[in-house]
Amino acid sequence: LNERLSDLGEFGLIERIALLAPAGREIVGIGDDAAVLPGPPGMYTLATVDMQVEDVHFRLDDRSPGEIGATALAVNISDIAAMGGEPRFALLSLAARPEMATRTIEEVVAGICNLATRFRMGLVGGNLTRTSGPLCIDITVLGDVPCGEILLRSGAQEGDLLAVTGTLGGRAAMRLARDAGIDGVPSIPVPEPRVNVARRLAMAGILHAMMDISDGLAGDIMHLAEASSVGAIVDADLIPAAPLAVEFARRLGTSAVDLALGGGEDYELLIALPRTVLEEARALGDAVGLTVIGEVVGADRGLTLRNGTRTRPLVGGWRHF
């Protein structure tokens, strides 16, 4: 009765909302990286939204306003990429304090516009309001994908390989190292949404499932496994930890693998694919690298991290409340 949001947590609340949410004409609603809706002839429309809040997701004294804006857009583009789609349109809601400098807000918007331009997207709508609190940047991105090329979280099958693009844990290492006051930490770059490699993989039609890695590898594998009703075994030795995760792990009192598993904010792709197409997928993913990290097993075998001969349960994810 007196339960607080901090007791329930973000994912607990999302589960309750998903139970309440009415269904309409959508093909896929809550639960994947983006909603799948009826689209132009032969296409699905994809829709996703993400809110970034000052002092939760970014600090104004830590990054340029342009990078903050671009990042808020990039994480949404990443969700469209994760479905195999192309981002097309963005809508922007901003809540800002009246005493904020116009220039700061214009630079946030310019960062959004520059990244949108690079992906040939239109910024087609928006909404500005005042607030007495933190700057809130909420961006909706709409995209599309040919109906035959869409990739969901729910398609992973027992026997599939699990693979990831790029390297993991670098952004988490930077964020934690900066928070810890460690000297010489580079500023956290704007994520590079994997639209090109995701589109190539989707067009090839060889994958079973795809999603982006935003909550940390362990939590995201859990989401993929739940959506697909499967289990997974991940090899710690195979996880491609980012160089910065390796560099800062010891000073942060953790390991590079744990930064990759629990850190989040990677915006790389997690895919499930049949063993038979691995070489083809590797060739398509060449530009960013595609690394096998484990395999899909039956749901009864749960989620396991294997480290040499030892195993432990996979856990993690970013807790918002």
Added chain:
Amino acid sequence: LNERLSDLGEFGLIERIALLAPAGREIVGIGDDAAVLPGPPGMYTLATVDMQVEDVHFRLDDRSPGEIGATALAVNISDIAAMGGEPRFALLSLAARPEMATRTIEEVVAGICNLATRFRMGLVGGNLTRTSGPLCIDITVLGDVPCGEILLRSGAQEGDLLAVTGTLGGRAAMRLARDAGIDGVPSIPVPEPRVNVARRLAMAGILHAMMDISDGLAGDIMHLAEASSVGAIVDADLIPAAPLAVEFARRLGTSAVDLALGGGEDYELLIALPRTVLEEARALGDAVGLTVIGEVVGADRGLTLRNGTRTRPLVGGWRHF
């Protein structure tokens, strides 16, 4: 250089953003009630977003959480209706304080879900985050409209009549009267988006332009006139002031007409139509009432309010910063 948002104002900032915004494949971008995008065969997809902030748009001690949620959805549905469309899907972003009661947030969401259900919409995506500041409810609504039935702000022509649905100024009167501590003010109801009458008018294909009245009649006529490159003359005597605007105007030190012109939050429809179709439009608008309030004139004649033999410029609109 040291300009603050409060110096520039909401519409000033929107104008600057509209200049920066890149164009993509949209049919209509920033500047109408909703963006117009390629849609399912024979249809346009419509997209709009609106953020409601605690202590700016609502107070938690003033209205039930369910009404707050429903209102945040209703204002977006109204934007879809204003294009002649049907609302189909909603995406929800919420920023909430960790110490807030789970029940409050669940009631906000239930209010959204109940209204979405009534309009047979799907709640297809969302995003929850913590904040240290006011509760922020940002809702994106997607809708669709047959390509031949869409109504824009930009179609008004010299010689058209201007008309509105329903009555105006009632919600503004209630808000101001409650803020002034006047006793016996009813609580402000959730707006009723005019989807049905707007769809009937759009299907009939007889209107030149339509928009919803959210910023106050005067400001919204200005937006319609700017989009259509026309002027307007409005008769003060013809404006259908809401009974509550009449009831509270004197105690608020204003007039019912000024509440209708400047108050905002009506979510009625403003239309421009040829004189020849007025009776047909009246019949279609029967359920909510359709009142002629003035006429469209050349842009060179500007925007005028006529009160008997006197005239004054139309002004107003809600200033967010």
